Amino acid sequence: LSRDNQLIVIHDIYLDGVSNVAEIFPNRNRSNGYSYVIDFDLEELRRLTIRERFRPFNGTQIFPLRFPSNSVITFQLATLNETIELLLGFNRATGQQRQLLIEIK
Template identity: 40%
Template structure:
């Protein structure tokens, strides 16, 4: 009995985009595949390295510095979690809230919600860019440095837009002669819709223009 392995498709459209689930069991490009798509048998291909939130074990997550370091370390893909600002700009952050990774409580003390949290979608992009990022300070993460390596008072890490990340990675690809792809995750689209924002549409606009 033979088993047909799934193939992993890579489509290069300026930046690299992943597609899963080819039905071709011979390791060949499926006739129905778009031009430029190559089928790779997952049973024989080398492991794909995805930098989770960039090189987040070394510098604050989702910063441009984390993306640069991940690229330098040879990651095949660099992940971007994406949420929207109040004015609908796609920014690269893991959470809908800012408490655990920034100095938002100090910069905008009056923007806190009744639940004690500060939300990305409550701040305009220009306001988000005034914040300083640090390592995640969540409790219950003993393997983390809890912000001690890059405390707020010593860092100048900033929130960047998805467009800035894509341009940066594309530039690094051209400068260094190797292709690192992007691995974009849309965070909590339902919560965005409740706030009158369509994160999926805005993210697709950025990807199409890259």
């Protein structure tokens, strides 16, 4: 959930290990060192580049073979509504019936 009450699709409650939040919003982390999704509006979250999970303390990737660090592929966070619309469009286009498994955090 974002600060402006948008349902955000992300595995974690914080942004540090999957985005450039420290670069875009320096000094916005909490006293424990983490930058939480709920502390940002959707417009702010859209400014972030989402990438393969990495270790914030040294920048090494957790899963280096999925999307290499030198990949030109970048991602942005999506709202739950956007994700549902994407899935519905995929289902219509392919004739398949894929579903979502939503885990609330």
